[in-house]
Each structure stands twice: as structure tokens, then as C-alpha cells.
Amino acid sequence: MTRRPVRWLLPLSVVPLLALLAYGFRVNPHEIPSPLVGRPAPGFALQTFEGAPFALEAQRGKVVVLNFWASWCRPACYEEAPVLERQWRTYRERGLVVIGVDIQDRDEAARTFVREFGLSFPNGRDTAGKVSVDYGVYGVPETFFIDRQGRIRAKHVGAVTDEAFRTNVEKLLADTTG
């Protein structure tokens, strides 16, 4: 009599395991939700490749697109560089700030990248990795959309598309309230 439930229980015990595996295989382990969205953007200051200083704190009141990239990041960074340049040209008169932060890179390679794509928005190197760790960056490219109050409102992982850029920036530019 006691054999019956046991015989059923054994195969049944596999069900939660299968459910867990089914869930696990659908989740992308490379996609990590950022706890930073909604929080104040960590301040940073760096020197651009042109030698000009750039400080995030000085951009308060403006919408900022902060992009982390590297010259070795193929193909994603190469796909998005023209997008960033194009969108920056579109939105610059509306007060948008685009800043590129080059991480884990070599100076010459990074400068070549900037030159090849003719990037006209400020770009600079995060030599000690402090800016990238402050933003919880785990891979390039990653793009943060920061509102006028200096809060991170969205994070985009992977090559940013025209559509993603436009949607996020339009929303933040429209938001002129406190």
C-alpha cells in the first residue's frame, strides 16, 4: 500500500527541477538588471581626447547620454558609433549632452576609433576603471540616459539603436518639470 505514492512521487519530484531548468535556460545570464536606474548618476570628471575637462556635475539641467565603449569592442561599438554621432548632431541644438567614456583601452587605439568615426561629441578615457565600476558597467557598450536632475532614467545594454536613442532622449527632453 505504501508503494503506490512512492512510485508516483519519484517521477513527480522531477517536475520542479524541470521547471527550474526551463526558467533558467530562458533567462539570459549576460543580462543583469541594473540597480542604478532611478538613482542619482555618480559624478565623474575626465579629460577628453582633445584635452578639455569634462565633469558630469557641470551638466546639471541638461539631458545627458553617457556611453561606455572600447575600440576592441567589435562589432557592437562599431555599429553604434555612427548612431551616436548622428543622434548627437540631431539633438545638440536642443541642449543634449553626449559623452563617450572609453574603458579598458589603449590610448592610440581609442584615438583612432574616435577619428575613424569622426565623433564630434566629447570622448575621454576612464583609465583606472573607476567611472565604469561606479556605473556598474560589466561590458561594452552600455548607455545611460540621465535626466536634467542628474538621475539615471534608463540603461541600454548592447549597441544603441536610433530608435532606442530617440525614444529615451525625447522622453527626457520633454520632461522639464522638477
Added chain:
Amino acid sequence: MSARRGALGLALLLAAAATAAAQAPRAGEQQVHEVATQLRCVVCQNLSVADSPSEMAGQMRAIVRERLEAGQTPEQVVRYFVDRYGEWILLSPPRHGFTLLVWVVPAVAALAGLALAGLLLVRWTRRPSGAPAAGAGVDAAMRERIRREVEREP
């Protein structure tokens, strides 16, 4: 003579200073290592920051060192990384919420297995004494037939 003694003194002093200098950061290094082993390397997700040879992990170790030297406790340093990367950065799953399951389920399963094994062991060892003598499954007619068959053989 006195010049030589002076030189010897200086050498001893330098040696003492060198060992002191070598010992002081080693204690810090140990602490840096302890914090770094708890953190997942963000570019090579299956390694700890202490074990990864990547540039990013090197930079993260430098940040850990700098924060410890600034007087932060190891817990504060770990919290700094968790605040930025989420609990994902911790190599050991946190012991609360959903990931508590990872800690509890193996223990529960082991206990359940042990209980089941104990139960079966008791059942298997009790059966022979409780059961009738061997041959109970064979009825009298069959036993009689076997006896006849055996006796008939030369």
C-alpha cells in the same frame, strides 16, 4: 672600523625597514584578497575578482584596495559593489529571498534522502522476521509434487 660598523648598522636598518614595509601591505593584501574572492569578475562571469587575470578585475582590485586603505570595512566595500551591480556581483547567492532556496534545498533534500534511506532500511531488515518461514509461497500440493519429482530421479 667605525665606518664599517656604520655601514652594517645602516644595512640592518634598511633590512628592518624592508621587512616592515613588506609586512605592512601584506596584511592589506590579504584583506583585499578576501573581499575580491567574494566578488564576481564582471567580464569573465565564472571567476572571482581575485582569480581573474583580466584588466577589469585588476581595476576592481585596485578599487577594493583603495577603499580599504581609506578606512572602509570589508562589508562596506562589498556593499559599494552590490549597490552598483546588484547582488549578481556576489559569488555566493545571498541567504534571503529566492536565492535562499539554493542554500536550503540541498540540506532539505539530504535530510529527506537520509530519512527515506532510514525508513527503507528499517522495512527491509524487519520483513524476514515478520514474514512466515521460507517456502511459504509454495502451497502444500506443489511441495508434495516437488518431493515426488525429486524422489523419482535416480
